[in-house]
Amino acid sequence: MRTTITGLAIAASIFGTLATVGPAAADTANIWVRADGSNFMPRIVDAFNKGHQNQIKLDIIPNAEIIPKYGAAAAGGTAPDALSLDLIYTPSFAAAGQLEDITDWAKSLPYFASLSPAHVKTGTYKGRIYGLPFSADSSVLIWNKKLFKQAGLDPEKGPTNWAEIESDAEKVNALGGDIKGFYFSGNCGGCNIFTFTPLIWASGGDILTEDGSKATLDTPQMRGAIDLYRSMVKKDLVPSGAQTDTGSNFFAAFATGNIGLSPSGAFAIGALNTQYPDIDYGITFLPGKDGGWSSFAGGDNFVVTKGTTKVAVVKEFLDFAYSLEGQTILAKYGSLPVRGDIANEALKDLDPRYKVAAEAMAKGRTPYSVVFNDLINSANGPWNQMMNEVFFGEDVDGAIANAQETMQSIIDSAPQK
């Protein structure tokens, strides 16, 4: 599935580069999106192109390629006019002086205040706005209702604190055979920032200070969350493949129908409904130690390449995406709405489970850092190394201390502009 998407994306990008600019009467702006958006992005672009004289030409780029490809294109003067960019990269792109300042336009939007706050926060660099929310994905906890029922649990009630997560997982695990209580990708920094940090946030902790200038890993909340995962690993509630899963089974493991509980994302709703309609599942928030909840606010920010001449077209497109029609298309094809004021309306005909995810999104958080890739997403970065060591290794103290030191040194040596 993934390969097909990547293949299509490559084909699309090749055709994209070969295609010539449209008729001169109307302006055409070129936009890139990563492969994660290959479901909803073509739909919304089609809808826009049908109703407007100005046109959008879309290129879909494989997830791992989009950053280096954009960098190379920018250096060669062939960058797209705008880009739907994984929101966590917005600060580093803005810091590099690559993006157009869209503060005045953004603030003139009547619904500016109801745009996803996490997106706007990462889209802001030194007080100016360089990115606005486009697509959204929040982290949630999903459970398998059929397995819950078999294990004698209430299939309509998901866990609301850490102790319940563990005891529910244990009961499902007791069914035996191929059935396991819990799943997470143990060697995937991006997965764990998405699904593990909300456990810490919901309990009152954080991994970085607000402005991203200090790493704050060694907290009681972090240690508590680690203990929860460690204990589940120790009790053998987690399949052994989790230890080396670099993210390829992040969703696939639950989709087998043999996993009781798994932290996941809003995207799983669409994916399960369309590809695995037989799995009966519930969605709830990722809880804190003693209740409460939190979520990672993920997705894409829409950014404009500095110096482009097509700003007007790009703004027209973004305006359309923010309309009720645009938000409904996004929601229908796999992204949560990014406009809080019309989110419920956009979701009203869809699977009610989206409502939980949308609510999670509204209160979602995103760590702010210009070196997010180095710290968190890199498979060889300090965050991923620490996660793997603390969940499966022996030396929790050493792993935390080491990661704290490495993260701080990466933050300190980042270019200060």
Place this chain on the structure above:
Amino acid sequence: MTTITAISAPTRPRKLVGAGRRQWIGLLYVAPAVALVVVFFIVPLCMTAWMSLHNWPLMGAHSFVGLDNYWAILRDTRFWNALKFTGYYTVVVTIAIFAVAFPLALFIERPRQLTGFYRTSFFMPAVIGFASASLLWSWLLNVDSGLFSPAAFELGLTEKKFNLLATFQPAFWSIIAMVVWKVAGFTMIILMTGLQSIPPDLQEAAMIDGAGPFARFRAITLPLMRRTLALALILSVAGSILAFDQFYIILRGGPRNQTLTAVYWIFNQSFVSFKLGYGAALSMVLLVILVALSLIQLRLLRQPEGVD
């Protein structure tokens, strides 16, 4: 590249000196090859060297920093650790490849029944790309849905499914096994051609003199295969020092960053941290190390005076 040409091309006879016109024609003949080397090797190499003197981010303006990148390499302990691991891997994998390829070459050297079949099947993995082979093995080694761990578990060899990629030793040796499987066939063919170029009379004469198989191998086969061995060795060492695909695809540099190779580190610096200038400087350092190693190997395996 240059080092390989150096051993395979015999020294030109000096007859052409004086025949100026013919020399020009000769230059004309090699011009396309020279053009290719210049465009695809010399120019990029110079650009890399130029970039290595800059602070060159993936995006935004670059600035000249002189030798700062090189000074930074001196303090970059993770690079030196990666290099140390690469060295360790190179030694282990080269020994392993030769330990498998040499017996195979001896086995398939002379025509016998089914030789063609054996040659083909041993050589087969060599025609697969490293990336595809890595993907294949990454599935074979998967603990839940792969082959080795589930098979061992079903056969009752292990108590529970053993995750081969979770700790350093099994993960490292799994990679070695995969690389040997993939590369040994190629080395085998190189060694086989060397074996076949040894005149059978020499072996027969030695046999008549009463030399046993081990003595013949040591006193005739090995010395006469010097050049072939040099070629196979240099190819294997250069390939191993540049190892990347298998560690990236199967292990992601794990478990816990213990299998980061030098090229992997260069890749990370360039495309994860977006420091292209620093990545270029690291590449230059690696290039120097590789050239030096190849020269040392050539010197060690040079034809002794008077032979040939």
